Amino acid sequence: MDSIAIIGTGIAGLVAARQCQLQGIHTVLFEKSKHVGGRLSSHRSSWARFDQGAQYFTARSPEFQEQLQLWQHTGHAQVWDFQAHRFRQGQLNPSPDTETRYVGTPCMNSLAEALAEDLSIHYHCHIAQISYETAADDEQQGEWWLYDRKGQQYGGFDALLLALPSAQCQALIDARSPLQKALQTVAMVPCWSLAVAFNEAIADASIQGIFCDHPIVQWISRESAKPGRLQSHDCWIIHCRPEWSEQQKDQPQSVIQATLLQALAEILSIALPTASHYYCHFWRYARPAHSQCFKQALVDPQQRLGVCGDWQQGGRVEGAYLSAMQTSQALLQCGAIGSSM
Numbered sequence: 218m219d220s221i222a223i224i225g226t227g228i229a230g231l232v233a234a235r236q237c238q239l240q241g242i243h244t245v246l247f248e249k250s251k252h253v254g255g256r257l258s259s260h261r262s263s264w265a266r267f268d269q270g271a272q273y274f275t276a277r278s279p280e281f282q283e284q285l286q287l288w289q290h291t292g293h294a295q296v297w298d299f300q301a302h303r304f305r306q307g308q309l310n311p312s313p314d315t316e317t318r319y320v321g322t323p324c325m326n327s328l329a330e331a332l333a334e335d336l337s338i339h340y341h342c343h344i345a346q347i348s349y350e351t352a353a354d355d356e357q358q359g360e361w362w363l364y365d366r367k368g369q370q371y372g373g374f375d376a377l378l379l380a381l382p383s384a385q386c387q388a389l390i391d392a393r394s395p396l397q398k399a400l401q402t403v404a405m406v407p408c409w410s411l412a413v414a415f416n417e418a419i420a421d422a423s424i425q426g427i428f429c430d431h432p433i434v435q436w437i438s439r440e441s442a443k444p445g446r447l448q449s450h451d452c453w454i455i456h457c458r459p460e461w462s463e464q465q466k467d468q469p470q471s472v473i474q475a476t477l478l479q480a481l482a483e484i485l486s487i488a489l490p491t492a493s494h495y496y497c498h499f500w501r502y503a504r505p506a507h508s509q510c511f512k513q514a515l516v517d518p519q520q521r522l523g524v525c526g527d528w529q530q531g532g533r534v535e536g537a538y539l540s541a542m543q544t545s546q547a548l549l550q551c552g553a554i555g556s557s558m
């Protein structure tokens with residue numbers, strides 16, 4: 218039976234895995250963390266579960282709208298109908314727009330958990346090296362072998378798909394691979410994020426999501442305002458600008474926390490009460506620096522190797538989905554895998 222290994226269980230890896238499994242291909246996923254979702258992650262702590270990465274998603278393409286309908290049907294996604302605000306020139310004002318935004322329910326990670334059902338996943342498995350190995354007498358029929366950080370090996374797979382941020386794909390793939398040229402054109406930028414909770418509501422209920430023209434902060438959301446959340450606290454998420462995050466990447470969390478609380482007080486124009494809980498996280502590869510869309514899937518048919526991720530289709534949750542569909546289809550169509558079907 219034809220087989221494929223997929224590294225990464227963000228939305229891109231999971232969507233590609235479902236496509237391959239649908240074609241009857243033996244599909245195995247490898248994930249360095251203890252759960253699926255990647256940047257769609259929702260942090261679970263003793264005091265709350267909150268969206269630490271992607272805050273909401275949009276669905277502009279017919280393909281992704283189909284997936285959205287499935288999630289809505291199974292209760293894994295809902296519209297987040299909030300009144301957007303904008304902080305500009307020291308003023309916080311409503312900023313109506315026509316965009317329809319959705320969230321996973323009860324948290325963003327529910328989208329990934331739904332996609333992961335019935336898939337075969339190795340968790341806590343950080344792939345450190347990949348190797349395409351051919352027999353001396355048949356260079357056409359190689360196999361992929363994967364090695365994790367503990368020295369465990371997995372293989373041999375007929376095909377390999379890397380569903381990772383571009384820099385992480387680059388680090389794993391051979392420097393001579395034809396895919397390197399495209400990967401080198403994509404830079405990814407970081408993001409400091411802070412979740413902070415208060416025992417009581419700190420602002421008017423109409424303030425739910427704020428786009429910020431601010432030197433440090435890019436976005437603020439009120440977790441408790443999203444549909445389907447069970448929250449005992451007034452929990453806020455703050456995401457920082459990429460330039461500031463890069464400059465401050467080596468700061469201790471306590472400094473980031475203090476700076477962001479000050480910024481929250483400034484933007485809401487209030488004196489903040491003492492917070493009851495905090496959680497700070499640095500996203501090394503949060504988003505592509507520029508929104509670019511590759512016209513063709515990034516696949517090397519000779520070695521049956523593909524790379525995908527949000528960076529390939531303009532960033533965002535929808536971009537990750539589209540890139541996974543495009544790349545898995547290209548792997549299947551070029552006869553790389555599934556040729557015996």
Ligand SMILES: Cc1cc2nc3c(=O)[nH]c(=O)nc-3n(C[C@H](O)[C@H](O)[C@H](O)COP(=O)(O)OP(=O)(O)OC[C@H]3O[C@@H](n4cnc5c(N)ncnc54)[C@H](O)[C@@H]3O)c2cc1C
Pocket residue numbers: 224225226227228229230247248249250253254255256257269270271272273274275342343344345380381382385408410456500502503504525526527528532533534535536537
């Ligand atoms: C702070 C922040 C806010 C965002 N806000 C939004 C938003 O509001 N709306 C929106 O649409 N998008 C948003 N995004 C972007 C969105 O989260 C991503 O576009 C999308 O989730 C990317 O999915 P992916 O599958 O391409 O990659 P990822 O989710 O990054 O998946 C990659 C996976 O690979 C794993 N991995 C990495 N290296 C290895 C290895 N060597 N071995 C094994 N496993 C490995 C990782 O643990 C991860 O699970 C945001 C992102 C961040 C960080």
